[in-house]
Structures are given as structure tokens and as C-alpha cells.
Amino acid sequence: MKLLIGAALALACTGQAGAQVTPPEIARQQLQEIQRGDPPRWSRPDRTEAAQLATLRKEINAALREALEACKQQGAGTHSACVKAARATHRDDLANLRQIHVASRDLSRTYETSGK
Template sequence: MKKIISGILLAASLGIAAGAACAQSTPQGVAQHQQREIARGEPARWLKDDGTMQAQLATKRKEIGAALNEALNDCRKAAAGERAGCVRQARETYRQDMANVKELVAQSNTMGGVHETAGPSE
């Protein structure tokens, strides 16, 4: 009985993972590279804090740039009539985030601790 339940849970989790993979905007080659890195374990850099404001700003700028790339990838998948507006909105969000990068870092610093992200947002 336990084997049947385990099999069902495994099949369900694989189905969910496959569905999530299809919904992501990460290009196939990049996703495969990420999976190979993750299989090797967490790199030490993941556990190292950004100790200085300069390092925190650099990390936040990198995150903002990655968010822009993901948004632009999503825009490429949109209908032809919606692409221009989607790209314009993505670039405007990028511009606003870069203009407010110091405030975004300060806001991140006030959050502190570990936050559970599996549940519904408030």
C-alpha cells in the first residue's frame, strides 16, 4: 500500500514539475545549465552575504536585469499586437527599478530573516 501511495505522489510531483517547467520563460539551454549546476550542490557564493552596500547594489542591479530578460522573453511569446506594449512596459519597469535601486536594497534589508514563499501572498 505504501508503495502505491509513494508511486502516486511521485507521479503527481513529476507532473507538477513538468507543468511548471513549461510555464517558465527561461530558455531551454539556460534551464539545462542551471539543472547541471544545481545537481552539483549549492555553490559557496549562494551562501555568502553581500556585506557592503556596493555589493548589495550590484546584486540588485543583476536581479533587475534578469527580470527584464525574463519579461522580454515573455513578450516574445505574446501575440504580435501585444508585443510592443509588453516590451515598452518591461523596459519602463526596468527603468523605474534601476532609478530606485537604493530604495529597493533598503527595502530588502528591512525584511530580514527567512520568509516562507510557498503559501498565498498577503
């Protein structure tokens, strides 16, 4: 038991405990994907309003995930307030999805969701 604890401590001290090693076959596949470049669908615009709204919904959900990750970096005292604000912004953005979509087509106008 002491040997296992000692080995774990030694790995933790050297920084090897959390090191991630990519298997060679995965590394080769990743290299091939990088060489091929971005898939064509990434640069193809959404043609229909439904597709544009679906993309906007994905972006709003991704923004929530990013905000929640940022909240994790904050101290314990502000974490819950940060999460609450992030979820409120997400809820407001989804509720105003169509207005945000219209505003995004006319970039001279902006749509403020914070209520300021």
C-alpha cells in the same frame, strides 16, 4: 535539391530537426557539477552595500530578460506594448535602486514601482 527539401521536411515532421544532443563529455561534466552541489559563493551573503547593490542590479537585469521572454510569447498586437512596459519598469527600478535596497532590508515595507 528536392531530396534535401524532402529530408528537411521528414526531420521536421518527426521532431528531430530541433532536437539537441548533449555530447558525452559535456554530459559527464554536468553530472559531476550536479553531484558537487552549489558553489559556496551562492549561499554567502553580500556583506557590503556596494555588493548588495550590484546583486540587486543583476536581479533587476534578470527580471528584464524574463519579462522580455514573456513578451515574446504574446501575440503581435501586444508585443510592443509589453516590451515598452518591461523596459519602463526596468528603467524605474534602476532609477530607484537605493530605495528598493533600503526597502528590501526592511521587509515590513514594500516599494511599488508601477506607480499604483
